[in-house]
Amino acid sequence: MTLTKKDFDWTNIAFLIISPMIGLVGTGIYVYFNGIHWLEITLFVIMYFFTGLSITAGYHRLFSHRSYDAHWTLRLFYLVFGAAALENTMLRWASDHRIHHKYVDTDRDPYNINRGGFYAHMGWIFYKHTEDPDAANMSDFKNDALVKWQEKYYIPIAVAAGWVLPGLIGLTVGRPWGCVLWGGFFRVVFVHHMTFFINSWAHMFGKQTYSDQDTSRDSWWLAFLTYGEGYHNFHHKFQADYRNGVRWYQWDPSKWLIAAAHFFGLATRLNRTPSRTILLARTSMDIKRTQKEVESVRPDFWARVQVQLETRKKRLEAAHQRVAEAKAAYVALKDSKMDQSKKLIAHYNRRIKVYERRFERERARWKGILKDAVLQARSFRSASNPAA
Ligand SMILES: [Zn+2]
Ligand SMILES: [Zn+2]
Numbered sequence: 515m516t517l518t519k520k521d522f523d524w525t526n527i528a529f530l531i532i533s534p535m536i537g538l539v540g541t542g543i544y545v546y547f548n549g550i551h552w553l554e555i556t557l558f559v560i561m562y563f564f565t566g567l568s569i570t571a572g573y574h575r576l577f578s579h580r581s582y583d584a585h586w587t588l589r590l591f592y593l594v595f596g597a598a599a600l601e602n603t604m605l606r607w608a609s610d611h612r613i614h615h616k617y618v619d620t621d622r623d624p625y626n627i628n629r630g631g632f633y634a635h636m637g638w639i640f641y642k643h644t645e646d647p648d649a650a651n652m653s654d655f656k657n658d659a660l661v662k663w664q665e666k667y668y669i670p671i672a673v674a675a676g677w678v679l680p681g682l683i684g685l686t687v688g689r690p691w692g693c694v695l696w697g698g699f700f701r702v703v704f705v706h707h708m709t710f711f712i713n714s715w716a717h718m719f720g721k722q723t724y725s726d727q728d729t730s731r732d733s734w735w736l737a738f739l740t741y742g743e744g745y746h747n748f749h750h751k752f753q754a755d756y757r758n759g760v761r762w763y764q765w766d767p768s769k770w771l772i773a774a775a776h777f778f779g780l781a782t783r784l785n786r787t788p789s790r791t792i793l794l795a796r797t798s799m800d801i802k803r804t805q806k807e808v809e810s811v812r813p814d815f816w817a818r819v820q821v822q823l824e825t826r827k828k829r830l831e832a833a834h835q836r837v838a839e840a841k842a843a844y845v846a847l848k849d850s851k852m853d854q855s856k857k858l859i860a861h862y863n864r865r866i867k868v869y870e871r872r873f874e875r876e877r878a879r880w881k882g883i884l885k886d887a888v889l890q891a892r893s894f895r896s897a898s899n900p901a902a
Contacts, residue, residue, distance in 0.1 A: 523642045530636060530706075533600075537703035541695045553687050557680050557697035561598070563741075563767070565676065566705045568596035569607075570741040571768040577655060578608040581756040582772055585780040586660065593664040598676030599705050603668045604661060609649035614713075615753055618728045627717035627729050635714035636706075676702065708739050716746035724751040724795040726802065734765065742766030751795055752787040760792060793834055797827050797880070804884050808891040815894070819887045830880050833873040840866045 572592025575581045584592070593604055601607055610624045617623045622645060625634040655661045664671060677698040684693025720733030724747050736744030737759055743749065745758040745766065759766030775781035801823055809816040844862045847854065 521641045523640060526639050529600075530639060533699065533706075534703045537695075537699040537701075541700040544692055544695050548689070548692060551687060551689050551692060553684065554689065554692045554696035557683060557693050558701050561676070561680060561697045561701045562704055564595045565599040565701070566708060566741050567768055567771055568592045568594075569599050569601060569705070569709050570743050571771045572596050573601070573604050573607050574611065574743070575756055575768060575772065577604050577661075578611040579753050580654070581754055582776075582784045583782045584775065588775055588780045589660055593660055594671055594675045597664060597668055597672040598702075599709070600672055600676065600702055601706070601709065603665050605649045605652050605655065605665055606643075608655070609646055609652045610643075612651045613645055615750070618730070618750065619717075625713040627714070631714045631718055634717060635710045638713075708741070709743075711736060712740050712743045712746060716740070716744055720744070721747065722799060722803075723747050724792070724799055726799065727751075737765045742768045742770075748792075752792070754785050755787045756784045757786070760787075790831070790834060790838065793831065797830065800880070800884055801827070804887050807888045811891045811894045811898075815887075815890065819883070822883055826876070826880050826883060830873075830876045833869070833876040837866065837869045837873050840869045 568591065572584075572589075573596050576584050576589070576592065596604055596607075602610075614623050614625060619626060619628055624643075624645060625638045627634045630637070649656070677694055680697025681690045681694040683697075684690040715736055716731055716733070717729040718731065720731030720736060722730075723732045728750055730746045730750035732745045732747040734744065736746075738744065742758050742765055745760070745764060748755075748760055749758045756772050757766060757769040759769060772781050772784065776784055801820075804819065804823070805816060808819060840862070844866060847858070847862055
């Protein structure tokens with residue numbers, strides 16, 4: 515598929531050029547003459563999170579992937595502030611995104627990274643859509659009343675939530691235009707590019723932790739910029755999972771928002787990939803990565819490392835299995851009518867802790883072997899090639 519100038523979408527091009535000019539230059543001029551008010555900064559931050567998270571936790575994880583169910587009030591919030599992010603209607607956005615996953619890295623991928631970083635970032639928006647113009651792959655949401663409402667009134671909703679609302683709030687301190695600039699124009703530039711990074715940089719920089727079947731990558735620093743979506747390799751491998759940063763400490767505000775909504779009864783059926791499946795994907799990739807580094811340098815050494823890794827992998831899986839069983843036994847105890855004295859519960863808890871520690875020790879050994887093998891391969895390489 516070759517795109518030509520004839521396929522340019524001039525409305526989108528004009529918008530993507532004019533909006534940053536108003537957002538950056540306009541806000542700059544306003545600040546030069548009027549200074550900064552605390553409400554303007556506050557509105558910028560709140561609107562940045564409201565609209566960005568409506569894209570990541572809403573358009574993306576709820577509507578595109580159905581990784582959980584949401585109460586209608588939460589869906590309404592996502593549709594209103596998602597519109598204010600000015601990244602198209604939910605149906606159009608999610609349709610493109612489902613195509614991205616289905617045909618990732620090919621010509622049919624709307625933001626195919628093989629067309630270059632700029633194309634995947636925003637260049638693709640410069641062209642008219644050719645793939646699935648009716649969003650037929652979104653039939654599961656097409657008759658949803660809220661979705662139909664957003665589809666019909668997308669622009670008025672976007673303007674009302676993203677520009678009029680900050681302006682009205684700004685009236686309370688006599689700075690409506692400052693608040694429109696900070697909460698509307700300046701904010702939308704950031705939300706655009708931070709979410710666009712998921713299609714560009716998250717397919718360029720970082721680690722292939724769980725799979726090398728496509729170009730998606732994991733990186734903590736990108737997660738920091740993209741509301742948690744920088745763990746994109748995990749996401750492509752396990753797209754039905756409501757989390758992208760799967761470890762509790764991994765920066766993923768979208769995951770935390772969904773978990774908080776669950777706590778308040780606004781989100782249900784949160785889909786989690788079984789931890790064993792995640793572990794298997796991760797260890798397989800660890801082995802592949804090590805093989806790439808080691809095998810070409812010294813095949814005989816790799817043969818030894820491979821045997822060692824296979825043995826350790828089994829032990830790691832067994833240790834993981836024991837943790838899972840201990841946790842299942844604890845849940846069964848809690849659900850049963852058996853004696854649930856403090857002493858017994860403490861005993862079950864201790865057992866989980868012991869198995870978790872053993873698992874962590876196995877994981878540390880696993881990492882140790884991987885690291886030693888790579889270091890050893892590098893020393894072989896420099897010994898055989900002293901000039902390098
Ligand atoms: Zn992707
Ligand atoms: Zn996705």
